[in-house]
Amino acid sequence: QPVLTQPPSASGTPGQRVTISCSGSRSNIGSNTVSWYRQLPGTAPEVLIHTNNQRPSGVPGRFSGSKSGTSASLAISGLQSEDEADYYCATWDDSLNGFWVFGAGTKLTVL
Amino acid sequence: QVQVVQSGAEVRRPGASVKISCQTAGYTFTNYPIHWVRQAPGQRLEWLGWIITANGDTKYSQKFQDRISITSDTSTTTAFMELRSLRFEDTAIYYCVRPDGTMIVVPKEVHFQHWGQGTLVTVSS
Numbered sequence: 001q002p003v004l005t006q007p008p009s010a011s012g013t014p015g016q017r018v019t020i021s022c023s024g025s026r027s028n029i030g031s032n033t034v035s036w037y038r039q040l041p042g043t044a045p046e047v048l049i050h051t052n053n054q055r056p057s058g059v060p061g062r063f064s065g066s067k068s069g070t071s072a073s074l075a076i077s078g079l080q081s082e083d084e085a086d087y088y089c090a091t092w093d094d095s096l097n098g099f100w101v102f103g104a105g106t107k108l109t110v111l
Numbered sequence: 112q113v114q115v116v117q118s119g120a121e122v123r124r125p126g127a128s129v130k131i132s133c134q135t136a137g138y139t140f141t142n143y144p145i146h147w148v149r150q151a152p153g154q155r156l157e158w159l160g161w162i163i164t165a166n167g168d169t170k171y172s173q174k175f176q177d178r179i180s181i182t183s184d185t186s187t188t189t190a191f192m193e194l195r196s197l198r199f200e201d202t203a204i205y206y207c208v209r210p211d212g213t214m215i216v217v218p219k220e221v222h223f224q225h226w227g228q229g230t231l232v233t234v235s236s
Contacts, residue, residue, distance in 0.1 A: 050222035092219035100158035
């Protein structure tokens, strides 16, 4: 089954800028938009970015997204301790009659 | 504001079925579909399927197609997900999600905006 590949971990110090990548294929990221979700321990995910680079209301401007070809990335600037969480990318995959696919998640540690 | 509240934790034997409810409020129920996503311990999120609450049309992930049913009740603004023939590997937190997007009835043109709190389903002998 097609997957989205993310680095298992990332880290940074307060105030730094961190980027998390998400690599896919032509049938998913290459053909559809990407969204990003943050999940704090014991809670449901929350959307940070949709349609590649759009922030829902209430999401700080420190979070930004981009997409190029079959890859996407999430950037977090001005890193804060409360950003420590798991981050997932997601997109639609056109194969196998179509389905949503998520990355394996990146655990962000704020040092 | 939009509220999405799921039923409580369940424990089932292998081979049994489980049905989870997802009660919504704060918006017009039939204007938005409902998706179901699960997360097994230490695993990535996994999409199960969705329902167009306006007409009951469903679309399921091919992986679950033969043992999942998603339904909805417009009178109680509640969606349901039933998973049959449970296996140990179905142990997971199950989430219902109300999406947002520019073309809300096209499953690929949405994002997962409003999540329920999750329902833990444990399959154990």
